[in-house]
Amino acid sequence: MNARGRALLALMLFAPAAGAQDVRLASRLDKPTFAAVNAIIDSARHAKLPTAPLVDKALEGAAKGSDGEKIVTAVHQLSIRMSSARRVLGARATADEIKTAAGALDAGISQRDLARIRAAAGNGPVTMPLAVVMDLIGRSVPVATATALVVQLERAGVKDSDLAIYQRNVRSDIDRGADPSIAARTRARGLVLRAAAPPARPTE
């Protein structure tokens, strides 16, 4: 293989890691927007932040027919929120945790509350707890109440699968006309009591 061939092969093998571009962005964004979004994505990559959520945010804007300025602003804001989220969650946070935490910050959770949820979850992932907080906030439960309840559930050692059931139950209660805060508190109390109770023994 001659020198030219070797150079082409090296380019092909190492291009993805060296600041590659997303083909979907190129096809769906106009040139100035594409360039601006790529610059943000490159910065995020250098900061070791996940880039897929930024690409998704730009694609969402393009799909919804937003103008370039709005798309660039949204992508830029998301990169800032992800940077804050990573700072709070720590270097070991996964891409999904950072993405979800960025969404939680956007939903109104403070960095302090994010840190409380992180601490309460111990070594476990915070994706589901944060999703539940965002769901509660989206269902008109005040941010402080939603955060406090999820911290309480995490400290009680409630599993992700039980959190998912809790989320569904609260939603169902609200849909039937219950006050969101009362429904969230009542369901959380039941879950904490169940988590604290000793496991039931099978009867003979």
Next chain:
Amino acid sequence: MRGDDDMRMRNIARHLHGPVPVSSSVDDRVMAAVRGMPRHRFGFWSRLTTPRTVTVTPLSWGLLAASLVVFAGIGVVREYQVLDVAAKPIASALFHQPPRLVHARPVQFVLVAPGAKKVAVAGDFNGWDPTHAAYQAKQRGGGVWSVTAPVPPGHHRYSFVVDDSVWVADPTAPRVMDNDYGMPNSAIVVEDDK
């Protein structure tokens, strides 16, 4: 007469059944020839290590080169990322679906939209592409539209797209406080199998 003939035949047979006298050096010569032959080896490793002559046609070289180009191309367009804009069509052809859907789980999306002519699901799991074939809902009757499509584990945002133009949040799913583009999104958490 018959008795003489029988006797003669028995003598001939006895003579033929007797040992054939051969030179004493014949055994040594035969065994030397056998030992001089190459040993026949069995097993996979022997087949791998035994040198052999392989004939390759020009067509085979062409197929090998084409395979190398395809694998190198996969490296370049991994996760839809390409350096060379000219490779876009190849990337699209190779990855109609994002590779991260490999570990995806089936999720059913349902929307009641009696007057709709077309309903699709777009979200961060399909690149917000309302034309994605796997996420086109089918009418089940009574205004109910549904599609079961793969979604990877994690927290995702999505929306229904009605008649290619109206974005509708899933009324049965939690909404996401996301006002970047002025349209509501829904959220879904897909748990990992692990």
